[in-house]
Amino acid sequence: MDDLQLRLIKCFAAVFPDLSEDQIRKASPYAVTTWDSVATLNLLMVIQEEFGVEFNPEDIEHLTSYEEILDCLTAKRS
Amino acid sequence: MKLIEALEILKKATAEQRGQLKVQLVCGFTPLHLQTFLNAHLHLQFPDQKIEIETGLYGDFVGNIERLEQADADSAAAVLEWADLDPRLGIRQLGGWGPKELADILEGVSSRLERLRAGITRTEAAGKPSLALSLPTLPLPPLAITAGWQASQFELELRERLAGFGAWAVKRENVRMVSAGRLDQLSPAPDRLDVKSELLSGFPYKLSHAAILGQLLANLIRNPSPQKGLITDLDDTLWSGLLGEVGIDGISWDLDHGAQIHGLYQQLLRALAEEGVLIAATSKNDPAVVDEAFRKAGLILPRERIFPMEVHWNRKSESVTRILQAWNIGADSVVMVDDSAMELADVKRAHPQIECFQFPKDNSEAAYALLWKLRDLFGKSAVREEDKIRLETIRRAAGSAAFKPGMEAESSDSFLEQAEAELTLSFRKDPPDPRALELVNKTNQFNLNGRRYTEAAWRDYLKSPDVFLLIAAYQDKYGPLGKISVIAGRKHPATLQVDVWVMSCRAFSRRIEHRCLEQLFKKFDVQEIAFDFAVTPKNGPFRDFLCSFQDGNSRGSVSFARDLFIPKCPPLFQGVKEIGHG
Numbered sequence: 001m002d003d004l005q006l007r008l009i010k011c012f013a014a015v016f017p018d019l020s021e022d023q024i025r026k027a028s029p030y031a032v033t034t035w036d037s038v039a040t041l042n043l044l045m046v047i048q049e050e051f052g053v054e055f056n057p058e059d060i061e062h063l064t065s066y067e068e069i070l071d072c073l074t075a076k077r078s
Numbered sequence: 079m080k081l082i083e084a085l086e087i088l089k090k091a092t093a094e095q096r097g098q099l100k101v102q103l104v105c106g107f108t109p110l111h112l113q114t115f116l117n118a119h120l121h122l123q124f125p126d127q128k129i130e131i132e133t134g135l136y137g138d139f140v141g142n143i144e145r146l147e148q149a150d151a152d153s154a155a156a157v158l159e160w161a162d163l164d165p166r167l168g169i170r171q172l173g174g175w176g177p178k179e180l181a182d183i184l185e186g187v188s189s190r191l192e193r194l195r196a197g198i199t200r201t202e203a204a205g206k207p208s209l210a211l212s213l214p215t216l217p218l219p220p221l222a223i224t225a226g227w228q229a230s231q232f233e234l235e236l237r238e239r240l241a242g243f244g245a246w247a248v249k250r251e252n253v254r255m256v257s258a259g260r261l262d263q264l265s266p267a268p269d270r271l272d273v274k275s276e277l278l279s280g281f282p283y284k285l286s287h288a289a290i291l292g293q294l295l296a297n298l299i300r301n302p303s304p305q306k307g308l309i310t311d312l313d314d315t316l317w318s319g320l321l322g323e324v325g326i327d328g329i330s331w332d333l334d335h336g337a338q339i340h341g342l343y344q345q346l347l348r349a350l351a352e353e354g355v356l357i358a359a360t361s362k363n364d365p366a367v368v369d370e371a372f373r374k375a376g377l378i379l380p381r382e383r384i385f386p387m388e389v390h391w392n393r394k395s396e397s398v399t400r401i402l403q404a405w406n407i408g409a410d411s412v413v414m415v416d417d418s419a420m421e422l423a424d425v426k427r428a429h430p431q432i433e434c435f436q437f438p439k440d441n442s443e444a445a446y447a448l449l450w451k452l453r454d455l456f457g458k459s460a461v462r463e464e465d466k467i468r469l470e471t472i473r474r475a476a477g478s479a480a481f482k483p484g485m486e487a488e489s490s491d492s493f494l495e496q497a498e499a500e501l502t503l504s505f506r507k508d509p510p511d512p513r514a515l516e517l518v519n520k521t522n523q524f525n526l527n528g529r530r531y532t533e534a535a536w537r538d539y540l541k542s543p544d545v546f547l548l549i550a551a552y553q554d555k556y557g558p559l560g561k562i563s564v565i566a567g568r569k570h571p572a573t574l575q576v577d578v579w580v581m582s583c584r585a586f587s588r589r590i591e592h593r594c595l596e597q598l599f600k601k602f603d604v605q606e607i608a609f610d611f612a613v614t615p616k617n618g619p620f621r622d623f624l625c626s627f628q629d630g631n632s633r634g635s636v637s638f639a640r641d642l643f644i645p646k647c648p649p650l651f652q653g654v655k656e657i658g659h660g
Binding site for chain 2: 010011014015017038041042046049
């Protein structure tokens with residue numbers, strides 16, 4: 001697992017402390033009952049702070065799962 | 079603190095929590111990350127408490143303050159922003175910024191500030207939670223007619239009204255306010271407003287600003303007890319120069335000699351002394367020369383404000399031991415300042431609990447920062463009568479062999495008899511006297527069990543109708559000691575249960591504790607008093623008091639029967655006056 005994934009999992013774990021690593025990889029608002037609008041704001045702020053990136057309002061609409069956030073971060077870093 | 083760190087603190091904060099602290103977060107915006115940071119900082123400040131934060135209605139700051147009167151909270155943190163005083167002062171409403179609107183905005187702000195005054199007055203009258211208040215921290219939007227670099231009449235009038243409200247609010251007993259100056263240092267103005275977040279989610283702060291604000295609010299809610307004493311070096315600390323080498327004319331503390339930072343240090347120490355902080359000096363010097371320097375040189379910190387003065391060639395750690403004995407306070411309540419790292423190391427080795435600071439004599443910036451550090455350590459909300467007389471009391475006690483513990487009973491009797499002492503007892507619980515909690519939370523030696531209370535817990539405890547509170551003040555012909563003892567407990571049909579009993583170390587050896595106990599038997603007409611006693615590392619004097627009436631080692635709940643106490647009680651000479659009930 002690369003450093004980016006490790007740090008992203010740490011961000012998810014801070015916002016969703018009850019999820020295991022496996023559950024985080026499959027996380028989405030449908031799969032995680034505590035993933036509401038406040039959790040989204042928390043999660044995206046934590047990720048922005050951790051990775052020094054900024055998400056646009058257009059990005060945010062699509063950032064609704066671990067996979068999508070990982071893809072977005074990978075794209076921003078490349 | 080980063081947001082992820084705050085979340086991790088909250089994640090870990092589930093174990094080992096004994097009490098609960100309920101905090102009402104009052105703001106008009108979405109509390110979001112401010113709530114997270116406040117929660118995390120409160121966990122750091124109150125590690126053994128379960129923190130619960132309640133929030134009010136979005137967009138209704140004034141109403142949320144008004145509802146505090148009914149809130150079931152231990153403390154409140156209120157974060158006011160311009161938009162709470164008029165939505166047109168924010169960026170989420172489009173009510174108009176034209177010249178015609180400005181007068182209406184000013185009027186509306188005045189009327190909302192009036193409502194806030196009324197709401198805060200009602201919470202104060204209802205004995206409701208202490209309020210940590212932050213006045214607007216965000217920049218105003220571009221609504222005034224001037225260019226951004228020019229101050230407008232509108233903005234100045236707006237700030238004048240807010241300043242008037244702030245000056246009124248800090249005079250309330252239950253309000254403590256975030257310092258705008260400290261906030262400016264820690265969170266510079268341009269780094270506060272997050273326009274995107276405000277427009278997107280209604281949360282107006284950048285994360286760094288929310289973190290700092292949460293930290294300052296948590297500090298205000300905790301309201302730590304100030305340190306009690308400061309021990310200072312003289313050469314190259316209180317003044318510039320080595321007195322023994324340059325003589326009285328060679329030492330300096332002013333601009334002309336490039337030594338102003340020493341003058342500022344003296345000025346701060348003088349202010350601290352006037353606020354009730356004990357100031358002592360220790361110096362490796364010729365005592366006669368030091369005496370002469372204080373007589374002739376006209377120092378800003380006068381000689382009479384310093385006690386004790388330990389000037390000789392022996393080790394400073396020994397001086398500090400004697401100073402602590404004269405003050406009769408613990409090393410953990412004391413700060414030492416000296417320019418020599420070696421002297422500080424010697425003191426630290428002998429008294430590890432003393433907080434030591436090296437005076438950076440060649441670095442004005444660092445020395446000025448030290449002045450602020452000292453202000454933080456000794457800061458308090460108000461100067462009370464007891465603060466003003468503390469030094470005189472200690473000086474008298476040290477100078478008078480009559481009050482020394484362990485003296486022969488007979489000579490003690492004769493001294494106490496002629497002292498014309500009077501004890502004033504107050505059983506008034508409402509409104510709460512802040513001095514009572516202050517004594518409970520800072521007294522170590524004559525302390526029944528060492529239990530500390532938050533303001534909210536103390537208020538809740540006193541609220542119970544069966545709980546009594548006794549505050550004792552003492553004076554004799556040598557002067558007043560002020561309020562020096564607090565006893566609280568519960569009245570049962572045949573017995574009295576004492577949960578709290580503290581007495582200032584300044585009041586030792588006057589048999590005040592005996593008189594208080596006698597008065598409790600008398601006032602409540604009981605045959606037995608039970609004490610919720612616990613041994614602490616420092617409450618030896620209380621243990622000795624118990625042992626004088628009981629055989630063996632006292633621990634846990636201890637009871638005194640009236641018919642056992644009376645024959646063992648030594649002669650008491652104080653007059654007793656009772657004031658106030660309820």
